[in-house]
Amino acid sequence: MEIMRQFIKYALVGAIGTILHTSVLIFLVEKEGFQPLIGSSAGFILSLIVSYYINLKWTFQLEKKKSFFYKYVIVSLSGLGINLLIMFLLVNLLGVWYIWAQVIVIIVVPISNFTLNRYWAFA
Incomplete structure (x- = not known):
């Protein structure tokens, strides 16, 4: 597959x-x-x-295309934004230990970034 x-x-x-x-x-x-x-x-x-x-x-x-890089940067920055949002919500608002919040980030962000990169940035 x-x-x-x-x-x-x-x-x-x-x-x-x-x-x-x-x-x-x-x-x-x-x-x-x-x-x-x-x-x-x-x-x-x-x-x-x-x-x-x-x-x-x-x-x-x-093969390299300039548009791929720009889109990749946008996806990476959106992943950073999702990371910070999850950390803020879980740690600051809900009082979750930051390590557990990071575990959630490690699960969510790579999946969302992979999906965006596969179907948009590198499409």
């Missing part, structure tokens, strides 16, 4: 992106003295670019 294969590849790319994002964050904060928001932003941007190219070539096996 092609969609399941793509989703597994997408999840692996997401894991690579998460490791890259977190590594940049830790390096910039711990070794270079940057503020966490700056380090996380740099990690997010680098992860977004690397993940885009791997998803383009490996997950969806497409």
